[in-house]
Amino acid sequence: MFTRTDDRITTSQAVVFLTNTVLGAGILTMPRSVTQTTETPDSWLTIFIGGAVILPVILLLVKLSQQFPGQTVFQYAGRIAGKLPGKAICMLLVVYFLVIAGFEIRTLAEVTLFFLLEGTPMWAIVLPFIWLGAYLVGGGINSIARVNQIVFPISMLVLFVSFGVSLRLFDINNLRPVLGEGLLPVFAGLKSSILVYTGCEVILTLVAYMEHPRQAVKAMIGGITIMLAVYLVTIIVVVGGMSVDSVITSTWPTIDLIRSFEVTGFFVERLEFPLMVIWLMQMFCNFCSFFFQSSLGVSQIFNVSYQPVIYGLLPVLFLSTMAPKSLNDLFHLGDAIGMMGIGLFLLVPVLLSLIWLVRVKGLKQHV
Amino acid sequence: MLSSVIDYIPGWNVWTQAILAFLIPILASKIYKKMYAITGKGKKPDTADSKKAETLLEPSGAPFSGDYEADIQVIRDRIGGNSDLIFREIRMEKTNVRAALFYVAGMHNDRVLDLHLMEFLMFEAGSDTINEPGRIRDRLPFSCLLEASDLNSFNRSVMFGHIGLMIEGELGGLLIEYPNGANRSVQEPLSEALLRGPRLGFTEVLSENTSMLRRQGFSDQLEIKTQKVGTRLRKDLALAYIKDIVNPDLLEEVSARIGKMDFDFIAESGYVEQLIEDNYLSPFQQVQNTERPDRAIAALLEGRIAILLDGTPFVLIVPSTFSMLLQSPEDYYERWLPGSLLRMLRFLAAFLALMAPALYISFISFHPGLIPTELAMSIIETRQGVPFPSLIEVLILEVSIEILREAGIRLPKPVGPAMGIVGGLIIGDAAVQAGIVSPFLVIVVAVTAISSFSIPIYSAGLSLRLLRFVGMLFAAFLGMYGTILFFLLLCSHLTKLKSFGVPYLTPVSPFRLRDWKDLFFRAPLALMKRRPAMTKTQDDKRKS
Structure with a gap:
């Protein structure tokens, strides 16, 4: 057929989708949150180990989804765990996605208010953003994946150019000593380094939309590898450029690093501006991804059509954005999201897989 | 515990905003759907309607009766009222049969008509030509010879410029010669001029x-x-x-x-x-x-x-697709390096034509700190006398440039350039002198206008001109943030858009590496071995 009617995404789109879902506000705050817990320059090791820990999680998520080709978690949870428990689990997942989406917009609004639009009311920043997201999400997963595909290379290019220019501040001594206080701080920071991967639950729905679900393992591991690389470079460059102490005290360490030098003789002297511009776009993709997941969830759990759900979720998203009262609240929320993520991981993929294993392998039931 | 939860329930103003967040998009989408339903469905009439239309345009024509006199009378009754219809009755010398010619004045070369057609019919067409009924088509020496199926189609064709011929004793009318109305000669395409490449342009025929x-x-x-x-x-x-x-x-x-x-x-x-x-x-x-x-x-x-x-x-x-809007045949006629350079230049020009005024507004009004200090100083110095906010300032100049452009198209050719000089140079300079706009803005607007002239397809330039104003509004409300929202809106819209099933942004997204050879740069012809993937052709090899 010449005109495609099915809403499937290619493998490369799936990779970018996953990467863009996870790479959101994290990159602006991650160096601080991780370094705060380790309090040594070894935070990059922590990130590395965090990636290694997250890898089996990803594999579990993919493998579980592959058992039900073409079905999202919202559809197969009921088949595994029974109707009501399945719905309850999925509702938790939806709430989780909504909270993350609100968290991302709030972070974006805070950054924008602080650096670009001082004195603008918060709603004036949040509302157009949510509406624009609704417009894009209305187009289904394909439109979102395509916008991701446009934004991702640009944002990576700008990010790495900014990092490259910031290398003039890089001092290897800031990263030394390696393991100066032993392995303990590295593992102490593990919790916060796993938190930066929150959002990879989208795999549970993403696999259902892949054109070639067999390549899902490869694609998702590819996505996680890209994220790991970006996080590693970020933390090395930021900690190396700013030293541990100033990273811990700064609110937005990545932006602060880029702000701390000027490129003379260039049209834009301070690179934090292009970086922020690009990061706004990245956050948009990020937000749209969660928005999509939650509307898809609601529509599939309650069997209502997809478009009205998008509109119905708009005020919920807005409230979830406005709920934190201060920046501190916001960062606490970020930590809470991380904890929720771990809890949900235990509840959704692990529990579901166990039940599935027991029912199929043990009781020989047909699920 | 409960009190801290209550503490986080937002105030009434947030609730109002949340309701607004819900209502405005619903309203917008309702309006969109209504508008789409009004006109969008107009092109897809359901089968009953289309059948009705069919009957309307194909009235079951009265068949030829076969009686020469009666048919001629019917034809003259129906279309004889037209003063430009010429009806000529002739008698064929050799067979002594009457024939009638109908034609519209001005559609034919009279010489051909007289010398060739009339002479043949009157003096040469013999009994051997027309004595076999039904086979007359084979015997007449005209390259264009059609048989009208009924009187209505005969009348229509005659009025459109065919020469209608009725011969006594023949069932049906014949149509000879294609219409040959006034035409212009082949000219160089006006809207897509090239330096290198064929000068031939399509005509009206x-x-x-x-x-x-x-x-x-x-x-x-x-x-x-x-x-x-x-x-x-x-x-x-x-x-x-x-x-x-x-x-x-x-x-x-x-x-x-x-x-x-x-x-x-x-x-x-x-x-x-x-x-x-x-x-x-x-x-x-x-x-x-x-x-x-x-x-x-x-x-x-x-x-x-x-x-x-x-x-x-x-x-x-x-x-x-989107990329076709910025391609020119010249990209392929010139060697690939200059071709690629021009291609990239056009992408830059399109970006400027779309975004330059929006960027100006957001930098000047919202973030002067983001441009180099000396530049910011000099711009602000020149803007000191300007009494308007930057949006109004830009709008004044942009709107007048658009008016100038529109006027330039309407004016006769010799006056056009003079108009450009008067408008562009004198008004621009005077506006700066009078302190209505800043000189830096004149540069921005001029660059924008020139950039939009470099778009190789006129209608694509029109879209960019339209969107430029939207971008300016976004920038005026939310500065750089608004400009980014505008860009994201465009991206979201473009990714949803399709042209006959082909995603509009192919090959950027969906990503087709194969088609990138002909996107931002134009690869050497030797590398273009295959046809674009987006059109899903039957045979995709360009080289054997």
Whole structure:
């Protein structure tokens, strides 16, 4: 057929989708949150180990989804765990996605208010953003994946150019000593380094939309590898450029690093501006991804059509954005999201897989 | 515990905003859907309607009675009232049979008519020519000879410019000679001038246009199918494609959409474009138009379909994608390095034409700290006397530039450049002197205008001009943040847009590496071994 009617995404789109879902506000705050817990320059090791820990999680998520080709978690949870428990689990997942989406917009609004639009009311920043997201999400997963595909290379290019220019501040001594206080701080920071991967639950729905679900393992591991690389470079460059102490005290360490030098003789002297511009776009993709997941969830759990759900979720998203009262609240929320993520991981993929294993392998039931 | 939860329940103003967040998009989408339902569905009449339309435009014509006198009388009754219809009755010398010629004044070369047609009919056509009823078509020495099926179609064809011939004792009327009304000669395409490349442009005559396509090269696979469109004034429309390249599903889709067109008169190919396009609410054109046969044939070889309409030099090419708007045939005629340079230059120009005023507004009004300090100082110095906010300032100059441009098109050729000088130079300078606008803005607007002139397709330039104003509004409300939102809005819209099933942003997204050879830069011809993936052609090798 010449005109495609099915809403499937290619493998490369799936990779970018996953990467863009996870790479959101994290990159602006991650160096601080991780370094705060380790309090040594070894935070990059922590990130590395965090990636290694997250890898089996990803594999579990993919493998579980592959058992039900073409079905999202919202559809197969009921088949595994029974109707009501399945719905309850999925509702938790939806709430989780909504909270993350609100968290991302709030972070974006805070950054924008602080650096670009001082004195603008918060709603004036949040509302157009949510509406624009609704417009894009209305187009289904394909439109979102395509916008991701446009934004991702640009944002990576700008990010790495900014990092490259910031290398003039890089001092290897800031990263030394390696393991100066032993392995303990590295593992102490593990919790916060796993938190930066929150959002990879989208795999549970993403696999259902892949054109070639067999390549899902490869694609998702590819996505996680890209994220790991970006996080590693970020933390090395930021900690190396700013030293541990100033990273811990700064609110937005990545932006602060880029702000701390000027490129003379260039049209834009301070690179934090292009970086922020690009990061706004990245956050948009990020937000749209969660928005999509939650509307898809609601529509599939309650069997209502997809478009009205998008509109119905708009005020919920807005409230979830406005709920934190201060920046501190916001960062606490970020930590809470991380904890929720771990809890949900235990509840959704692990529990579901166990039940599935027991029912199929043990009781020989047909699920 | 409970009190801390209550503490986080937001105030009433947030709730109001949340309700607004819900209501405004619902309203917007309702309006959008309403508008789409009004016009968007107009092109897709359901079967009952289309049947009615069919009967309307094909009234079951009265058949020829076979009685010479009676038929002539019917014809004269129906169309004899036209003062430009010439009716001439002749007697064939050799057989002594009466015949009648009907034709419209001004449609034929009188010399051919007199010398050739009349002479033959009156003096040469003998009994051997016409004594066998029903076989007369084979015996008349005219290359163009059609038989009218009924009186109505006979009348229509005569009025359109055919010469109608009725012979006593023959059932039915004959149509000789194609209409040959006033035409202009072949000229260089006005809207798509090139330095290097053929100078030939399409004309208003369909048969000439199709022949121009044919003469691009020997092939028996170039297929041109003609059909009539329009419900009241009917016109010829031709679909041209290369049979062993084009995707059959695409062809079917295009024919179906053309078949669904329901309009009494298709005046120009722009009508066709608007009646068959996917989304009429989009600012982007989803059908490309061109005056150049070389461009059309190149598109056909990429697996696209050309739609030619009688009476216009603009040929439509479907499906079309965003990247085609910034391509010029010259990219391929020049060597690949300069071609690529020009291509990238055009992308930059398109970006400037779209975003430059918006960036100006957001930098000047919102973030002067983000541009280098000296530059910011000098701009602000020159803006000191300007009493308006930057949006009004930009609007003043942009609107006047657009008016100038519009005026320049209407003016006769000798006056046009003078107008440009008066408008551009004098008014611009005077506006700066008078302190209405800042000199830096004049530079920005001039760069914007020049950039938009460099867009190789006029209608694409129009979309950018339109969107530029939208971008300025976004920038005026939210500065750089608004400009980014505008860019994201464009991206979101473009990713949703399709042209005949082909995503508009191909090959950027969906990502098709194969087609990147011909996107931001133009790869050497030796590398372009395959046709674009987006058109899903039957045969995708360009090299054997």
